[in-house]
Amino acid sequence: MDAYFTQFSGAIWWPMAYDLPLGEKQHFAKLKREAQTKRALFYIDKIDAPHVFPHAGPPAFYDDQLFSFNAKGQNDEAIFTDQVEFLNELKAARPDIKSHNFMPGTVVDINNGEVKVSQTLYTEDEITAIFDDKWGYFEMQRVERQVDLAEDRKKWATPASPEATLAEIKAWWEPLMKRAPLLCDGIGAMVKFTIGELEIVADFPKSEVRKYDDEAVRYWFDIPAELVATNLRDREIDWSNSIFLSVRFTAGRIGKFNEYLYTFMKCLSEQRIDYVQNWYESQSDDGQDVRLGDWLVQRRCPHLRADLSQAGSVEDGILTCSLHDWKFDLATGRCLTTQGHEIRASKI
Ligand code: FES
Structure with a gap:
């Protein structure tokens, strides 16, 4: 692999949409951002390409009721790490990897292992300005996008009784x-x-x-x-x-x-x-086991069947499946992330 293009930011409504006190939202948002970074690093390590391009995200919200959910949120309750923040995290965690800002206008030329990156829409100064004054940029976009949002809203149906x-x-x-x-x-x-x-x-x-x-x-x-x-x-x-x-x-x-x-x-x-x-009838357990540390665990993750010999890691009796960061208590088999989804495991 010469280059790896990876999702790094969230695409989910947790915890912003939830009926929770602000302090809890801030806490869960921080955990979610950390888990997203951890997941991206996990795949970066697995793919092991010399060049990494964080892409696919973050989303942007220009509707007045949603505007505060941009980036980490106006109240620190959102989960949308941006490219530059992730690149800084990546540089600190994996200094040997060549990482690149991938955004509109970026052109990547990959030729026999040689990777050239150029930018055709923005100057360096413009990019710096966007990320240094992110909320100023959002505000400018918010004003510009109101026409599109109004057009979109016209397509909504009128509620029946x-x-x-x-x-x-x-x-x-x-x-x-x-x-x-x-x-x-x-x-x-x-x-x-x-x-x-x-x-x-x-x-x-x-x-x-x-x-x-x-x-x-x-x-x-x-x-x-x-x-x-x-x-x-x-x-x-x-x-x-x-x-x-x-x-x-x-x-x-x-x-x-x-x-x-x-x-x-x-x-x-x-x-x-x-x-x-x-799928639910057939899923969960194909009868195969894998060894993870001191534990014998069913091979397939009870969530979406990831192969736990690749995606699973065990610490203090808690198995984490890196695909969606779900956790399982191996001693009881209980899933700690959601209802149901028990796992079969025994201590060796
Ligand atoms: S497949 Fe294991 S957490 Fe989703």
Whole structure:
């Protein structure tokens, strides 16, 4: 490998969208930024290319309600490390690697192991100015992009009545819930959705969607009615992409992150939900073991089947899978990152 192009920044709504006190958001955001850097370094080491180009991120937010989520956040509650920050971390951690700022206008010429990098859009001074006065740059972009944002908002649908919205979601989701008992078991709780004035509950143990009736729920979302109406109109099957990644919502939960719930929200079609149901049936454990230190552990990560002989590391009885940084307590088999997903392990 001559050059490695790697994601280094986040593409997720945690913890910004969550119903948490600011101090906790700041704490979780810091942990998330550190985990992202660690993950990028892990792959950089694995690929072992002499040249590294951090790319794919960070996102930018120019809507007034979202503006504070740029970079590390106006209140230090966001997770979006920028190129220059990551390059500095990389230089400190792996001084021998030749790392390059990869941004619009960068041209990379790779020829028989020789790597040449040039920049066709910006001068050095302009690039320095962008990163030195990042919030000034965001502000300039925010003003310029308002026209595009207004145009985009015109494409949003007008919400139907609360009754019609409930009926439409019920008719769509309930048959999907019934097709995916393993997914519903994994969620194993009621989820409240506040959509404008409408409050509904998706009761996964009963595979039912109904009006919310002051019940105790474990997870909750508050999504603008226009966004839900748009996704209903477009019959969008991946609300994780079309709503959650926009960070135009708030969420809360009791307990840990529930992978199954977000999987449901990105599989809102028969084809996808069947695939997921089959996948959960077949996944997790193919019976093979690997040795990691003093432990014999199932080879496949219970999350997305990463090969733990490559992606797993054990410290003090805690296994970390570097693919998504999930952690497992090997003595009990418990996943420390989310509900379910037990791991098979025994001490040698
Ligand atoms: S595959 Fe995602 S954490 Fe292991």
